[in-house]
Amino acid sequence: MQLGLIGAGNMATALARGWGDPVLVHDAYRPRAEALVAELGGEVVDSNAELAQRADVLLLAHKPAGLERVAREVGSDVKGVISILGGVRLAALRGAYGGTPVVRLIPSVPVEVGQGVTCHAIDPDADAELQAQAVALFERVGLVVDLDEGQMEIAMALASCAPAYIALVAEAQVDAGVRAGLPADIASELVAANIGGTAALLQARGMDTLAVRRMVTSPGGSTARGLSALEHAGVRAAFDDAMQAVVAG
Numbered sequence: 001m002q003l004g005l006i007g008a009g010n011m012a013t014a015l016a017r018g019w020g021d022p023v024l025v026h027d028a029y030r031p032r033a034e035a036l037v038a039e040l041g042g043e044v045v046d047s048n049a050e051l052a053q054r055a056d057v058l059l060l061a062h063k064p065a066g067l068e069r070v071a072r073e074v075g076s077d078v079k080g081v082i083s084i085l086g087g088v089r090l091a092a093l094r095g096a097y098g099g100t101p102v103v104r105l106i107p108s109v110p111v112e113v114g115q116g117v118t119c120h121a122i123d124p125d126a127d128a129e130l131q132a133q134a135v136a137l138f139e140r141v142g143l144v145v146d147l148d149e150g151q152m153e154i155a156m157a158l159a160s161c162a163p164a165y166i167a168l169v170a171e172a173q174v175d176a177g178v179r180a181g182l183p184a185d186i187a188s189e190l191v192a193a194n195i196g197g198t199a200a201l202l203q204a205r206g207m208d209t210l211a212v213r214r215m216v217t218s219p220g221g222s223t224a225r226g227l228s229a230l231e232h233a234g235v236r237a238a239f240d241d242a243m244q245a246v247v248a249g
């Protein structure tokens, strides 16, 4: 299957790096597409219409607001569409692309290192062949989770927004370590290794977060004091606010 990338921005680049294949790509800002081709091989094409003629399936990796305009640029030669546009529902995709088969997926940036999480909107009217191709493609760069379309925004907040949240938490921990007197490189190494290790431990323990916390928290001990400080600072409320902010659009 020849994939055509519409957009060579952050997510298209992360996906293309994860797949590692030469790309066929068009971007409104040509140097961005050229940089991707310089890195991975393949070809920059001059328009979305040409991309549609040459690709079997188009991957929509532009901003969500560009839906209608990009569909007009693509024209009638499009054979299949995979959308990763945040917040753009299947009905809107079908509206923009007429009778063309569409699949809706929302990936997360760790696809770049083969460890993404991609939410797939279940679609009873999907073209079975395109759906199978799309899911197989994203399974090459991580986990694919099937969801009812009504759950996609909540899932997106937990999966595709989360790398930014976890990066923020990591940065805050490193900064705190530096303020307390640890060199930044050592603080960074400790934090990164622990995020990966704790994720693996939680998965091994069936996501029993309480059990993992109790493994570390002796009564009256230092972790108990640290957790208490985090609770007082409102860490749970902050994540709840973040969820509400995402789903409210």
Ligand SMILES: NC(=O)c1ccc[n+]([C@@H]2O[C@H](COP(=O)([O-])OP(=O)(O)OC[C@H]3O[C@@H](n4cnc5c(N)ncnc54)[C@H](OP(=O)(O)O)[C@@H]3O)[C@@H](O)[C@H]2O)c1
Pocket: 006, 007, 008, 009, 010, 011, 012, 026, 027, 028, 029, 032, 048, 060, 061, 062, 063, 064, 066, 069, 070, 073, 084, 085, 086, 087, 106, 107, 108, 109, 160
């Ligand atoms: N980043 C994430 O973590 C993430 C996660 C899940 C889903 N998504 C979705 O992925 C999509 C892309 O996000 P992003 O973060 O990669 O954005 P981005 O870095 O801004 O990339 C979008 C690219 O598309 C280009 N573009 C705009 N109009 C175009 C057109 N008509 N034809 C071809 N290219 C065009 C943009 O060029 P200009 O800048 O010149 O306009 C830009 O290079 C969004 O719909 C977003 O909701 C992103």
